[in-house]
Amino acid sequence: MKDTILNVKGLKKIYHDRKSEIEALEDINFTVNEKDFISIVGPSGCGKSTILSILAMLEEKSGGEVILKDNISIGYMLQNDSLFSWRTILDNCLIGLEITGKLNKESKNYVLKLLKTYGLYDFKDKYPSSLSGGMRQRVALIRTLAIKPDILLLDEPMSALDYQSRLAISDDIYKIIKNEGKTAIMVTHDIAEAISMSDKIIVLSKRPSKVKKIYDIKLSNKSTPINNRKCKEFSKYYDMIWRDLDVHI
Amino acid sequence: MYTYSKEHKEYLKKLKKEKIIVFIFRFLIIFIFLIGWELLSKYNIINNFLSSSPSNVLKTAINLFADGSLFKHIGITLYEVILSFVVATAVGLIIATILWSNKTISKIVDPYLTILNSLPKVALGPLIIIWVGASINSIIFMALLINTFITIINIYNGFIATNKNYITLLKSFRATKRQIFFKLILPSNYITIINALKINISMSLIGVIMGELLVSKNGLGYLIMYGSQVFNIDLVITGVVILGIISYFMYFIIEKIEIYVRNKRS
C-alpha cells in the first residue's frame, strides 16, 4: 500500500468581486498517494484550475482542509508554457532555482541532465521562439522539475497543441514524470487523455462543484499512454465518464 | 561554408537593389531641395532676405564657429536637454515602479497624472519665470514639466500590461515582488522603455527650446529668438538646421542602444 501524501477535505472556494460572488468549489474531497498519476475532469468553468491554484498556494481557500505530508513540495505547470522570450532555454529552466535561491552547481547539473535526457540539450542556448510547441511544453516541464517538487500540478498541459503533438507529448510527459518518480495531478478536458495517463480520475460536477465520482483506472497490460488507448477497458471507462459529464442526460 | 540557393541569392540581390534605390532617392530629395532653394533665392525669385539660402546658412554657421559661439550654444542646449532627459528617465522609472508596486497609490494619483499630462505646459511659461527666475533653472523646469509625466505614463502602462501568466509562473515559485520586478517586469518591458525614451528625448528638446525662447541668454533657442528679434533670418534658419541635426543624432543613439539590446538577447 502506497503512502498518502496529500489529503483534500471539504475544500471550498468562493471568489469575490464587486458585483457578485462566485461559489466555485462547494465540497471537494480526495486523497493522493505517492507516485499516483491523478486526473481531474469536469465541465468547463467548474473549478478545476481553482483546485490546482489552491494546492499551489496561489489562491486562498475559503474553507476545508489541505493536508500535505511533511516536507512535500509542489511544482506547478501552467496551461500556457510562459517561456520568457529574452532568456535562453537553459536560463528559462533555471528561473525557479534562481527565485527559490537554490541555484548552484549541483542543481544546474541536474537541469542539464534533464535537458540531455529529454532531447533538449542541443537547444539549451537557443531562445524559445526557435522551438516547436511540443518542445516548449517539455521545457516548461523541465523548468518545473528543476526545483525537484514531489507533486506536480499540470493544468491542461497539452491543450495548446494540435492533436498529433498532443498524443506524442502526452507520452513524453508521462515518461518523464514516471522516470523521475513524481506524483502528478493533471487537469484536462480530454477524457481519453485522462484515461490513458491516469491511475485515478476525479470527475467533478458543474459549478459549484463537488466530486461526482472517482474512478480507479485498471487497464490490462498497461504501458504508455498511446498504447493504453488500445486496451479493451478503455472504451468502458470512456463511456462511463462521458455519461458523468453530460449534463443533459 | 554555407552556400545559398539561387532563389535566396536573387532575394538578397533584390534587397540590396531596394537599399540602393532608397539611398539614392533620399540623397536626391535633399540635393534638389538645397539646389532649388539656393537658386530661387539667388535669382531673387523668393525674397532672399526673408528666406535665407543654403549658402548663407553655411556662411552663418562658419562665422558662429569662427567666433567660438557655435559650440557654446550647442553645448548649453545639449547640456539642458541631456540633464532634463536623464532626470525625467530616472523619475519616470522610479515613479512607474512605485505605482506598479502599489495599487492603492496608483489609483489615488491616476487622475492627477492624466490632468498633468494633458495640460498644455507652455501656458505655465510666464508663471515659471516668476517662480523660478529667468535662469537656466526655469528652462530645465519647463523641460521636466513637458517630458516627465508622459515618461511616467508610458513606462507604467508597459509595466501593468505585463503578461499575467508570467506573473503567475513566478508566483508559483513563491517569488517576491522585488524578484518579479527584476526578473520579469523590467526585462520584458525593454521595448516599452526604449520607446518611452524616444518620446522623452523629443519632449526634452521641445521643452528646452521652449524655455530658451522664453528666458535664455544662451543656447540654440536663444540664437533663434535673437535672430528673429534683429531680423537676421540666416541666423534663425541656421539655428533650426542645427537643432534638426542634434535631434536626429540623439534619436540615432537611442536607436543604436535598442539594436544593441535586441541583438544581445536573440
Ligand SMILES: Nc1ncnc2c1ncn2[C@@H]1O[C@H](COP(=O)(O)OP(=O)(O)O)[C@@H](O)[C@H]1O
Ligand atoms: N480570480 C477569479 N476571480 C473571480 N472568479 C474566478 C477567478 N478565477 C476563476 N473564477 C471563476 O471560478 C469558476 C471556476 O474557474 P476555473 O477554476 O478556472 O474553472 P476550470 O478550470 O474548471 O475551467 C469560473 O466560473 C470562473 O469564472
Ligand SMILES: [Mg+2]
Ligand atoms: Mg482551467
